[in-house]
Every structure is written in structure tokens, then in C-alpha cells.
Amino acid sequence: MLVTGSRKGIGRHLAETYVRRGYIVEGCSRGAASFEAEGYTHTEFDITEEKAVKAWISSIARRHGRIDCVLNNAAIASMNHVLLTPAATANRMLAVNVTATMLVCRDAAKVMMRRKYGRIVNFTTIVDPIGLAGEAIYAASKSAVATFTRILAFELGGWGITCNLFGATPIMTDMIKGVPQNKIDAVVNGLAIKRLGSLDDCVNVCDFFINPLSDNITAQVVYLGGVS
Amino acid sequence: MIDQNVALEIVLSTLRDAVHQNGGDAAAVNEETVIVGPESVIDSIGVVSLIVDIEQRLEMEHGVSLTLANDRAMSQRNSPFRTPSVLADHILATESEEIAS
Numbered sequence: 001m002l003v004t005g006s007r008k009g010i011g012r013h014l015a016e017t018y019v020r021r022g023y024i025v026e027g028c029s030r031g032a033a034s035f036e037a038e039g040y041t042h043t044e045f046d047i048t049e050e051k052a053v054k055a056w057i058s059s060i061a062r063r064h065g066r067i068d069c070v071l072n073n074a075a076i077a078s079m080n081h082v083l084l085t086p087a088a089t090a091n092r093m094l095a096v097n098v099t100a101t102m103l104v105c106r107d108a109a110k111v112m113m114r115r116k117y118g119r120i121v122n123f124t125t126i127v128d129p130i131g132l133a134g135e136a137i138y139a140a141s142k143s144a145v146a147t148f149t150r151i152l153a154f155e156l157g158g159w160g161i162t163c164n165l166f167g168a169t170p171i172m173t174d175m176i177k178g179v180p181q182n183k184i185d186a187v188v189n190g191l192a193i194k195r196l197g198s199l200d201d202c203v204n205v206c207d208f209f210i211n212p213l214s215d216n217i218t219a220q221v222v223y224l225g226g227v228s
Numbered sequence: 229m230i231d232q233n234v235a236l237e238i239v240l241s242t243l244r245d246a247v248h249q250n251g252g253d254a255a256a257v258n259e260e261t262v263i264v265g266p267e268s269v270i271d272s273i274g275v276v277s278l279i280v281d282i283e284q285r286l287e288m289e290h291g292v293s294l295t296l297a298n299d300r301a302m303s304q305r306n307s308p309f310r311t312p313s314v315l316a317d318h319i320l321a322t323e324s325e326e327i328a329s
Contacts, residue, residue, distance in 0.1 A: 054293060054295060055293070058293045061287070110284065111284075113277070114284065
């Protein structure tokens with residue numbers, strides 16, 4: 001199992017959970033590993049670098065001979081009004097959230113194809129369907145991930161690879177620590193289930209998508225909190 | 229560096245497997261068999277599989293890690309995947325670029 005952005009937050013929780021359950025987990029981030037566990041290997045690199053992604057996947061394929069699951073969690077966000085957003089911020093968000101997701105999917109799928117089996121879960125956000133002001137670029141990048149994933153499901157389905165999306169509500173991680181509390185409260189109050197998401201909510205959805213029995217579940221999105 | 233003959237043989241054998249799986253005449257595959265174009269012996273998904281299989285074989289059998297569908301390849305007027313001999317040349321050129329970068 002590959003987990004991107006595994007140094008902290010949702011990614012770290014996913015990596016720790018699945019390695020505890022006996023998965024061999026390969027994680028990555030721009031920084032050093034924040035935890036150690038038997039069965040977990042961490043690689044530091046910039047996920048927007050095409051050659052670095054290919055080298056990572058190649059190393060995994062050489063050492064393990066297979067890739068079963070990919071959880072594309074790595075992402076960046078920057079809550080800011082569009083009129084005050086520099087191009088560099090927008091470009092970096094698109095590079096990390098969209099292009100890097102594509103690169104990992106592409107190179108991991110090439111390995112998955114050998115065994116005609118794979119489970120790809122890409123991460124999106126409720127700020128896309130709810131249209132949260134202040135998150136236009138972030139929401140646009142995740143909307144791109146959603147469309148990419150839905151079409152990817154059709155491109156890879158013939159090789160037994162499913163591609164689905166997990167859409168998070170606000171979860172108390174570093175990603176939202178700079179967001180004003182009143183804005184978080186407003187989002188939560190608009191949900192059917194009026195609470196913050198939890199790290200285990202993420203695991204719950206991923207469990208369903210990566211289950212070998214879910215071989216007929218693809219091109220789907222599950223949002224937390226009742227968003228659709 | 230991959231040898232020219234090795235690259236060509238990988239392409240030919242992988243293409244023969246693909247043609248055979250599609251019910252075609254694998255024995256008829258040669259250096260000038262059309263891979264991409266109106267008279268291709270495999271369909272577009274077959275081309276995708278072929279390229280991926282060749283990349284995987286280069287990596288597993290020779291430790292050479294290449295992305296054959298790179299910027300240069302996808303922007304050429306004439307496809308570098310159009311025949312086994314052209315594709316073998318493309319493999320060598322891509323490997324040279326990779327070493328130089």
C-alpha cells in the first residue's frame with residue numbers, strides 16, 4: 001500500500017493504521033518520517049517531481065514486486081480570497097494536488113496492471129460541492145482530481161484497477177489550523193451530520209474502497225457528513 | 229546502455245505476445261510491422277499495454293527505468309511508436325537522454 005503525504009495528519013493516521021493491520025506500507029512526504037513501524041518505509045521527495053515519483057514507484061516495485069493500493073492523500077491548501085492569491089500559490093496547489101496525484105496514479109497503475117489488480121483512492125474535499133468562499137483554487141484543484149479519477153476508472157477498469165474518491169469534511173489537522181473557527185463552525189453546521197470528521201472516518205471509507213470484494217465499485221465518491 | 233538488438237527483441241517479443249492475445253498472426257510480426265497508424269496490428273488500448281509492458285520488461289530484465297511516453301515522444305510529428313524498429317530507436321534515445329540529464 002502506498003500512502004502519500006504520510007508524515008502527518010490523515011496520511012500519517014492511514015499509514016499507521018494499515019501497517020498495524022499487517023499491510024506493507026510505503027509512505028512519502030517532503031520531510032522525514034515522523035514515526036517508525038515494522039512494515040513501514042518512508043521516502044522523502046517532492047511529489048511534483050516526475051522523475052522522483054517514478055524512482056519511488058520503481059523502488060517499491062523492485063523491493064515488493066507489486067502494488068495493491070494507493071491512497072493519494074498528499075495535498076496543500078491555502079485559504080485566501082482569489083483577488084489576493086498569487087499565481088505561484090495557485091500553480092503550486094495545482095502541481096501538488098492534481099499533477100502529483102496523476103503521476104502517482106500513472107506509475108502505480110503500470111505496476112498494478114501486471115497482476116490485473118489495484119485499488120486507487122484519491123482524496124477530494126467537501127469544499128468543492130459546497131463552494132466554500134476562500135477556497136476557490138483548492139476546490140478547483142480537488143474538482144480536477146475528482147474528474148480525473150472518474151475518467152481514470154474507465155481507463156484502468158479493464159485491468160482490474162478501481163479508482164474512487166474520498167471527500168473529507170473538516171478534520172482537525174495542520175491543514176485547517178489556520179482557518180478561523182467561525183468558518184469551520186459554519187461549514188459543520190451545514191452538514192447533515194454536524195461534527196468534524198475524524199481520522200477514523202477516513203479509514204472507514206478507505207476500508208470499503210480497497211476491500212478486494214469492492215472490485216465492482218469504481219468511479220465513485222464518498223463524502224463525509226452527508227454532502228453530495 | 230541497452231544494446232540496439234536487445235531493445236528491438238524486447239519490442240518484437242512483447243508485440244508478438246500482444247498480437248497473439250488479440251488472435252492475430254504473431255509470426256508475421258517484424259521490424260516494420262505497424263504499431264500506430266491506420267494499419268496497426270493492435271488497437272489503441274493494445275498500444276497502451278504494449279508501451280507499459282515494454283517499460284516494465286526494460287526495468288525488470290535490465291534495470292533500466294524509462295518513461296517512453298515522454299514530452300519529446302508525444303510532441304513528435306511522426307510517432308516514435310509506429311514500428312518496432314522506430315520504437316527500439318526511441319528506447320535507446322530515451323535512455324541516452326536519461327543518462328545525460
